[in-house]
Amino acid sequence: MDSLLKHMVDMTGHRDHAMLDISVISAVQELAGAAQTRILSIAMAGGQQVVRARASIRKGHGARVEDLQDAAPGVALDNYPELASCLAEHGPSIEACGTDGMRTLWLPIWVGDKADTCLEIRDDKPFTGDAIHMVGGIVGVYRNFQNLLDYSERDSLTGLLNRKTFDDQLARMLHGAQAQEQPLPGLPERRQPHGQEQQWLAVVDVDHFKAVNDRFGHLYGDEVLILIANLLQSSFRAQDRVFRFGGEEFVVLLRSTTLDNAWKIIERFRANVANHAFPQVGRVTVSVGFVGIGACESPVVTLGHADQALYHAKSSGRNRACHYDDLVSDGTLQAVASNDTAEFF
Numbered sequence: 001m002d003s004l005l006k007h008m009v010d011m012t013g014h015r016d017h018a019m020l021d022i023s024v025i026s027a028v029q030e031l032a033g034a035a036q037t038r039i040l041s042i043a044m045a046g047g048q049q050v051v052r053a054r055a056s057i058r059k060g061h062g063a064r065v066e067d068l069q070d071a072a073p074g075v076a077l078d079n080y081p082e083l084a085s086c087l088a089e090h091g092p093s094i095e096a097c098g099t100d101g102m103r104t105l106w107l108p109i110w111v112g113d114k115a116d117t118c119l120e121i122r123d124d125k126p127f128t129g130d131a132i133h134m135v136g137g138i139v140g141v142y143r144n145f146q147n148l149l150d151y152s153e154r155d156s157l158t159g160l161l162n163r164k165t166f167d168d169q170l171a172r173m174l175h176g177a178q179a180q181e182q183p184l185p186g187l188p189e190r191r192q193p194h195g196q197e198q199q200w201l202a203v204v205d206v207d208h209f210k211a212v213n214d215r216f217g218h219l220y221g222d223e224v225l226i227l228i229a230n231l232l233q234s235s236f237r238a239q240d241r242v243f244r245f246g247g248e249e250f251v252v253l254l255r256s257t258t259l260d261n262a263w264k265i266i267e268r269f270r271a272n273v274a275n276h277a278f279p280q281v282g283r284v285t286v287s288v289g290f291v292g293i294g295a296c297e298s299p300v301v302t303l304g305h306a307d308q309a310l311y312h313a314k315s316s317g318r319n320r321a322c323h324y325d326d327l328v329s330d331g332t333l334q335a336v337a338s339n340d341t342a343e344f345f
Contacts, residue, residue: 290322
């Protein structure tokens with residue numbers, strides 16, 4: 001009982017989803033004595049439901065957060081027929097035994113009628129009723145606290161991540177860039193070859209949004225923001241992170257991809273907005289400025305560079321995207337550490 005209470009205190013002390021995941025699998029692993037415990041994400045990719053490991057722990061090893069930054073499609077849910085059946089029937093749990101004798105217990109984390117997270121426990125022994133009951137209680141605490149974190153991290157209008165969660169996410173990206181970035185002989189310090197993957201930051205601004213509010217009213221303006229948020233989520237990839245900064249400003253963190261692919265993704269989003277029929281309002285466009293995330297630059301400088309590119313996109317016609325390094329390279333912008341015209345600062 002003391003160990004269970006200790007884990008409950010640890011779980012509810014976190015203000016971060018990744019650390020909450022680590023606490024949960026550590027608690028389950030110790031209390032159930034399992035061989036392996038994982039937190040799985042269930043999402044749509046390529047028109048089908050796929051399963052990705054988000055955090056995992058094995059007996060005798062420390063817990064780890066899995067790297068979801070790459071564009072790996074995950075494992076199709078069809079490869080987990082028991083779990084697929086449990087989800088289809090909105091079941092609380094399901095158990096299966098593999099050909100290797102390993103038993104797997106899945107416990108979907110239901111929020112209403114949707115489960116995009118699942119706890120998976122594997123062991124070579126059958127799971128007792130007491131163990132399932134105890135783990136079910138942990139899952140209930142995990143679900144409730146995950147909902148609280150979601151509420152504090154999400155914008156109330158659009159459901160996107162809010163600005164206060166952005167700093168931590170960007171800091172993680174900068175840390176990852178610092179670990180991966182290596183000087184390349186013969187290349188300028190900031191520029192990367194088109195085939196090299198890195199992280200990207202894009203700033204999005206709705207063109208002439210004040211005119212939308214003035215002409216149609218704030219209710220239609222809010223509907224435009226909600227629809228653009230939906231287009232952001234459908235146009236960018238599952239591993240990218242989309243934030244609403246307030247007003248008509250959005251920010252996207254693009255995970256590991258090349259410059260050419262970043263251009264394609266951003267242009268796809270811009271075109272999706274331009275071609276969308278907004279009820280009553282009609283045509284709406286967006287401008288985008290983006291920049292590669294460098295290990296040696298602060299978050300303020302990185303945002304400032306993206307905002308400089310956005311400012312140029314808006315001042316040179318709107319409904320377009322601009323890449324900061326291209327603008328510096330062709331002499332349109334000067335490479336400076338800050339931007340006095342930036343709307344963010």
